[in-house]
Amino acid sequence: MTxxxxxxxxxxxxEDTLRRFGPGKTTVVDVARSLGVSHGSVYRHFPNKAALRDAVAERWLQRICVPLHPVVTEDGPAAExxxxxxxxxxxxKREMASNDPELFATYYALASEIREVVSxxxxxxxxxLARIVAxxxxxxxxxxxDPRETARTMLSATTKFHHPAHAAEWADPNLDREFETVWELVRRGLETR
Structure with missing residues (x-):
């Protein structure tokens, strides 16, 4: 080990081990072996397999938020x-699914089991999103x-475009046009009357 x-x-x-074996077959021993350490060394950082899986899923979900943060704090029209x-x-999410479909499917399966991390x-x-609405x-x-409730509703209205359960639909050539149609409905619902 270096x-x-x-x-x-x-x-x-x-992550590498999950890519190779999938979530059902990956063990802490596999992860430790790939690092050239004992599984006890891994347990010093993560108390059990569930904690390691939670941390892996949480890190993946945090990557999704990285490009979103700057948009929240930008100046400019809120609708844009x-x-x-x-x-x-x-x-x-579409890029993640396209660039590494096996790992994307693995993370989706993993995240589906870890309700608290997904919540x-x-x-x-x-x-x-509520900060932009506010x-x-x-x-x-x-x-x-209620900006928070509105943000939650906006996420629900656009689920098809970002929820991994719909990943098979993301190759549809009409998806971008459909997104724009849904966005137009959402925008009209937000605007002042």
Whole structure:
């Protein structure tokens, strides 16, 4: 083993191991073997297999949020930012599915089993989008009573474009046009009357 064993190195190795064996067959021993350490060394960083799997899924879900954060804090019309934020959420997941379909499927299977991690991710997405909606309300662009509930509804309305359960539909050549149609309905619902 070269370098100190860190949580990040373990997570990298776990990701590689999951890619090779899938979530059903990957064990802590497999991850440790790929690092050239004992499984006890892995357990010093993650108390059990479930904690390691949670950390792997959480890290993957955090990657999805990276391009979304800057859009929240930009200046500019809230409607344009909300569109761009939803578009980035959609295209980021589509790129992940396209660039590494085996790992994407593995992460989806893993995340489906880890309800708390997924719930936390959805709360993060809701909070980020709600900040854009609230800014739109402050600017007089949007007429909504509850930015958080509105953000949650916007995520529900656009589920087809970003939820991994719909990944098989993402190759549809009409998907971008459909996104624009759904966005237009959402935008009209947000605007001041």
């Amino acid at each position: 370098g100190a064993l860190t949580a990040e190195r373990i997570l990298d190795a776990a 930012r909300a569109w761009r934020w939803l578009w980035l959420l959609s295209t980021t 936390d991710h959805l709360e993060t997405l809701t909070e980020l 800014d739109g309300v402050r600017r007089g662009e949007f007429a909504v009573d």
